[in-house]
Amino acid sequence: MRIVSTIAEARGAVRALRTNGRSIGLVPTMGALHAGHVSLVRAAREQCDAVVVSIFVNPTQFGPNEDFAKYPRTWDADCALLESEGVDLILAPIATEMYPAGASTFVEVEGVSDRLDGASRPGHFRGVSTVVAKLFHIVSPDKAFFGQKDAAQVAVLRKMVRDLNFDLELVVCPTVREADGLALSSRNRYLSVEERRQALVLSRALQRVEERVAQGVLDAATLIDDALAVLASEPGIRLDYFKVVDPDTLEDVADVRNSALAAIAVFVGPTRLIDNAVIAPPR
Ligand code: PAF
Numbered sequence: 001m002r003i004v005s006t007i008a009e010a011r012g013a014v015r016a017l018r019t020n021g022r023s024i025g026l027v028p029t030m031g032a033l034h035a036g037h038v039s040l041v042r043a044a045r046e047q048c049d050a051v052v053v054s055i056f057v058n059p060t061q062f063g064p065n066e067d068f069a070k071y072p073r074t075w076d077a078d079c080a081l082l083e084s085e086g087v088d089l090i091l092a093p094i095a096t097e098m099y100p101a102g103a104s105t106f107v108e109v110e111g112v113s114d115r116l117d118g119a120s121r122p123g124h125f126r127g128v129s130t131v132v133a134k135l136f137h138i139v140s141p142d143k144a145f146f147g148q149k150d151a152a153q154v155a156v157l158r159k160m161v162r163d164l165n166f167d168l169e170l171v172v173c174p175t176v177r178e179a180d181g182l183a184l185s186s187r188n189r190y191l192s193v194e195e196r197r198q199a200l201v202l203s204r205a206l207q208r209v210e211e212r213v214a215q216g217v218l219d220a221a222t223l224i225d226d227a228l229a230v231l232a233s234e235p236g237i238r239l240d241y242f243k244v245v246d247p248d249t250l251e252d253v254a255d256v257r258n259s260a261l262a263a264i265a266v267f268v269g270p271t272r273l274i275d276n277a278v279i280a281p282p283r
Pocket of ligand 1: 028029030056058061128131132150153
């Protein structure tokens, strides 16, 4: 496994990996890797000839009062894990090369970037789409792998790939959960034992909505009320949003006669957690 940190080295390393028409899978990450990331790497290994993982805690996707400074950085453990997963190349770009002094060019996917997490975290998706566009330009992957847990990010990036004609396939892998339902997230490391218990209310609320849809309840307002009732059972958390939206546009839907996304964000103590479920009427 090779590790590179400059864009020139990355381009050279990717060129070498691509010999004889080998395909390249890219897994963009911010490090602090967990089993969710491993599932992306394994999907990339199954679907592509060579796997590149980027590790970059991207400053432009954090708001001024967010956790950029304290975001977990676990470099040695991440490298060991990726080595054991047979990754070919780690790209850990240098911040000043990704954003050279005076850089003022950003990628903004209008509309969809202002919904769900984009509404709560202004500028977040501009940072995500800008850094992912840069990684796509540097690596030119055939496929890029993202987790369904970040469903709004997926909607933004899908639209970016389409609107800017990136020649790649975006592959979305299922959310990986702990046995008790908690969706894996690098930010779970912030949770105390009590907060981790409280955080289970996210998956409980989504499960309730899934059960109600399975019973034939398709009205979004009723489903939201059901979810809010579950969330109210855990007074320690603070709701950011619970919404039922179109998975592509992230706009509210009135009912789930077509497939929809039930998406939730809450603060557990100071930690903001998200989760979601794709819901569709029973056949
Ligand atoms: O999902 C993440 O970890 C980040 O948003 C990403 C896609 C690596 C961009 O920094």
